[in-house]
Amino acid sequence: MDGSTVAVIGLGYVGAPVLERCLAAEYSVIGADIEEDNVNDVQAGINPLTGDPLPSPAMVSSEATTRNRTAVEAANIIVITVPTPVDDRKRPDFTALKSVMRDVAAGAQGGELVIVESTIPPGTTESVLKPILEEEGFECGEDIYLAHSPERIDPNNESWPLEAIPRVVGAWSDKGRKQAIEFYDTILESDVYPASAIEIAEASKILENTFRDVNIAFVNEIARTFDNFGIDIHEVIDLAATKPYGFMPFYPGAGVGGHCIPVDPYLLLNGNKYRDIDQEFLRKARSVNEQMPRYLVEQTKNLAADLQLGSDRSALILGVSFKSDIEDVRGSPYFPIRDGLVDAGFSVETYDPWVPEQSTVDAPYINADLVILVTSHEVFKSLEIDRLAEEGVKGIVDGRDQFNREEILDYGMAYFGIGKGKYLLENPIS
Structure with a gap:
């Protein structure tokens, strides 16, 4: 696709890596984002996500703008990476996506390849996005090519950078699908798999993540059961995983x-x-996983009661981000855990070196009754348990199976771990 210019609309966790890969493939690239800081970074040759220099061979140009239409007018390949959140009623919010598509419809000249990477429900391209283009007189599959390749990215996973992850591509026409596959072949080092219909591509992404949600919910529910019997579910899972199939x-x-x-x-x-179709299994999985922060708070309260902590009890939370060794706090369980502990009468401090703006202390070694691990940052693996004991910590709540239970007990502290049970000094609670 020599001579093409790519517009990447949305320069966040998905768009910034896409823009970088397009530059590495020697496309001319123009980025667009409503956040001026992201635009300024790209204009300065900096990846707005990582802060690292962008690839900049002499034949490649990169620009950025806060106006989506300006980016569309300059490009013949448009990649849309804006988020599709849910609203207060947990219904899909297409506000950003529809706004971008209106800009595409207004700025396109005809013949463009428009790829949506945003995660969307099956049927969204047909019912929500395609009509916006048609209102401007475009016929999808004939004079504008609409495709969908759901983003796949795992932040901070060095084993699976964006370019190494296989992609799925669906499109409104065979020609559009062929063009989209050719584009991804130029920016990725992995296989690209065609979907027979654009709705199939949309559905594949939903299946990927609901599969994970359901299975995590299953082990969370089993863990809560095993907590009552002192069974270490982590050892159980590791043993079950020795089975080479199934x-x-x-x-x-x-x-x-x-x-x-x-x-x-x-x-x-x-x-x-799908609103009138009852998906009981998915609703149950969401319910179980959404209850886990509350479960951790309840177990923390129980541990505090066992230790006979008074009304002036205190807690230090370790970790704010939703995943280890990143600064991303979107959807993090930290927030309901923090609020639940405050409601339960704890004075709460927070430490996260990856999210200093949310930290209330500069180090994890402070005088607190309980220490609660929420995020498994690598730095927390080397936490000095003896120093916590010296500070007067009476118990540790391990939300990520990161600490050595026996070491904690040896220092005279109580322990609770999700899926590992509750232990007071050397005597397991049975």
């Missing part, structure tokens, strides 16, 4: 965060096309 390990935790797993099931549950 089993895939998932692990329990303090809550499911991020911008995909807590959202995507609702795109199916509450999308217009």
Whole structure:
């Protein structure tokens, strides 16, 4: 696709890596975003997500603008990466996506390839996006080519950078699908798989993440049961995973965060096309996972009662971001856990070196009754348990199976871990 100019609309967690890959493939690129800081970074040759320099071979130009239409007018390939959140009623909110598509319709000259990477319910391209283009006189598949390739990105996973992850591509016409596949072949180092229909591509992304949500919910529910019997579910899972077929390990935790797993099931549950279809399994999974922060708070209260902590009890939360070693706090279980502890009468401090703006202390070694791990940052793995004991910590609540229970007990502190049970000094509670 020599001589093409790519417009990447949305320069966040998805768009910034896409823009970088397009530059590395020696496309001319123009980025667009409503956030001026992101635009300024790209104009300065900086990846707005990582702060690292963007690839800039001499033959490649990169620009950025806050006006989507300006980017569209300069490009013949448009990649849309804006988010599709859910509203207060957990229904898909297409406000940003529809706004961008109106800009595309207004700025396109005809012949453009328009790829939507945003995660959307099956049928959205047909019912929501295609009509916007048709209102401007475009015939999809004839004089503008509409495609969907749901984003796949795993922040901070060095084993699977964007270019190494296989992609699915669907389109409104065979020609559009062929063009989209050719485009991804130039920016990725992985296989690209065609979907027979654009709705199939949309559905594949929903299945990927609802699959994870359901399986995480299953182990979370089993973990809560095993907590009552002192059975270590982590050891159980590891042993089950020795079976070479028919089993895939998932692990329990303090809550499911991020911008995909807590959202995507609702795109199916509450999308217009599926609103009258009762998906009991998905609703149950969402309910279980959304209850995990509350479960952690309840177990923390129980531990405090066992330790006979008074009304002036205190807690230090370790971790704000939803995933280890990133600064992304979207959907993090930290927030309901913090609020639940405050409501339960704890004075709460927070420490997260990845999210300093949310931290209330500069180090994890402070005088607090309980320490509660919410995020499994690598730095927390080397936490000095003896120093916590010296500070007067009486118990540790392990929301991510990161600490050595026996070491904690040896220092005279109590322990509770999700899926590992509750232990007071050397005596397990049975």
